[in-house]
Every structure is written in structure tokens, then in C-alpha cells.
Amino acid sequence: MKTVKKAIIPAAGLGTRFLPATKAMPKEMLPIVDKPTIQYIVEEAIKSGIEDIIIVTGKGKRSIEDHFDYAPELEQNLLEKQKLEILEKVRQSSNVDIHYIRQKEPKGLGHAVWCARNFIGNEPFAVLLGDDIVQAETPSLRQLINEYEQTLSSVIGVQTVGDNETHRYGIVDPSQSNGRRYEVSNFVEKPAPGTAPSNLAIMGRYVFTPEIFKFLEEQEIGAGGEIQLTDAIQKLNTIQRVFAFDFEGKRYDVGEKLGFIQTSVEFALQHEDLKQPLLRFLSEIVENESVKVK
Numbered sequence: 001m002k003t004v005k006k007a008i009i010p011a012a013g014l015g016t017r018f019l020p021a022t023k024a025m026p027k028e029m030l031p032i033v034d035k036p037t038i039q040y041i042v043e044e045a046i047k048s049g050i051e052d053i054i055i056v057t058g059k060g061k062r063s064i065e066d067h068f069d070y071a072p073e074l075e076q077n078l079l080e081k082q083k084l085e086i087l088e089k090v091r092q093s094s095n096v097d098i099h100y101i102r103q104k105e106p107k108g109l110g111h112a113v114w115c116a117r118n119f120i121g122n123e124p125f126a127v128l129l130g131d132d133i134v135q136a137e138t139p140s141l142r143q144l145i146n147e148y149e150q151t152l153s154s155v156i157g158v159q160t161v162g163d164n165e166t167h168r169y170g171i172v173d174p175s176q177s178n179g180r181r182y183e184v185s186n187f188v189e190k191p192a193p194g195t196a197p198s199n200l201a202i203m204g205r206y207v208f209t210p211e212i213f214k215f216l217e218e219q220e221i222g223a224g225g226e227i228q229l230t231d232a233i234q235k236l237n238t239i240q241r242v243f244a245f246d247f248e249g250k251r252y253d254v255g256e257k258l259g260f261i262q263t264s265v266e267f268a269l270q271h272e273d274l275k276q277p278l279l280r281f282l283s284e285i286v287e288n289e290s291v292k293v294k
């Protein structure tokens, strides 16, 4: 059986929701506390058993490559100053290989995935998006790979969102469920408010059979004038079973400002040295604000 050893991380988008911060800096390099968001994603891929990662980059994304490269001068400096704990954080010690390919124009997520087709070849593969960070006992991608290994079919990670949020996501129309696994009759990209067939939203974790490339090849323009991955998934579902899997874990939406700030606070509270001072600071703010509200 071919198992899933390769992953694509698309990171060539314009990051318009974070402008002007993302004018000269990739949004994937924005840090949550002290780590760029893309590092959380790479770490999840490694913990899920991925051995080769290809990051799809674009204009102005050089710092992503530098981040995952060795930094001999910095390492030497930290060693000389005996800052060993920090040195450990800077060292790239895993066995995973990270490769890069450029998407010449940001034509959409479907196009970004298609750009990595030659790297993937005829194997099942994973896609992880940096907009969602997931904390889970079993990494969310690992959960999907486990499902792939049982079904030998493409598996799309989903979680439930509120009625007022469905228009922001790809939504699945489930036909049957078996525990957390759903058979799907339709995948719809960003349905208009009030028209979503369910509240199960696609969450930036996917395992695909290589047949998805046949449909990405068509380069059909979809919602927002972009080549949408969801449209290709919908077509793949007509020739093969594509499952949705409601993965376990807490998902953080770091692709938009409020979610990014909330995630930063929650992750900072998980750092022992930051927790108490941050809680004090937050309770002072809440007290002052509630005085004003009164």
C-alpha cells in the first residue's frame, strides 16, 4: 500500500487581510508568540509522519526559505554566549526535507496545489494550510492519514462552524456518516449566507489521491475569480469516494485578524513564564473596560 509521505504547504497567497504587515513579509511568517505560523504547520506534518514537504511560495516569500535553512553564524554566536536553550529552538534538527516551488501568480489555492504536481507524482499526498493551527492529542493530519489508510480514498478535514460563518468556508453536504467519517454528496465553496447544506466546514487539512491533479489541470475559475481546490474535490468525488472527516482537536483560525490575536493570547497562556503576568494584564484591561462600559 502506498502511504502518505509527501505534503504540500501552499504559502503563495497575498495575505491581504493582514496588510500592511504583509506588504514585504509573508503572512506565514507572522509569529504566534515566538514561532512563525508556518513552523507550527511544518511541525504538525513531521509529527504526522511526513518525510518530504514542498512549500509553494511566491513573490516576497524568501524569508520562509531562510527560516527553515541552517543559520551557522547565529548558531555559533548563541553557542559562544552559552544561550543553549535558544540555540535548541533555532536548530533545524528534524530529518524532513523541505523543498520549494514558486507559484508565479496567486491564481488561487487549487492552482497552488497544482504547481507541486511533478514533485508529488503518482502518490497519495497531504495538503496543509497555514490559516489553521490545530492542537490535538493525535495531530489532525495524522488522523486523516489514518482514515486514508483504512479507506484508500481522499479525506478532507472538517469541523463544525456556526451558521453565521459557513459563507467563509468550503462546506460539505454529507450523505451518510460513520462515527466521525462522512460520505459526501457535494462540496460547495463559500455558499451564500443561509444556503449552506450543513455546518461542516473544510479546515485546511487534506489527504488526496493523485487523481485530483486531473481536475486541477482544468484550471477552472471558481468563486472569487480564483482556481478553487474545492471545485476539483467536487469533481474528484464523481469518480472516486471522497470522505470528510471531523477531526478531533482545537482549531485556531490564524488567517484573519481577530482569530490571530485570540490565538496569540491562548498560546501565550500556555507558556509558563508568560501566563501569570499576561493574566494580570488581561484582568486589568477587563476591569478598566467594564468601568468604562458602566
Ligand code: UTP
Pocket (backbone or CB within 6 Å): 010, 011, 012, 013, 014, 015, 016, 017, 018, 027, 056, 103, 105, 106, 107, 108, 109, 111, 112, 129, 130, 131, 255
Ligand atoms: P487564503 O485566501 O487564506 O490566503 O488562502 P491569502 O490569499 O494569502 O489571504 P487573504 O485572503 O489575501 O488575506 C489559503 C492558503 O492558500 C495559499 C495562501 O498562502 C494560504 O496559505 N494560497 C492562496 C496560495 O498559495 N496561492 C494562491 O493563489 C492563493
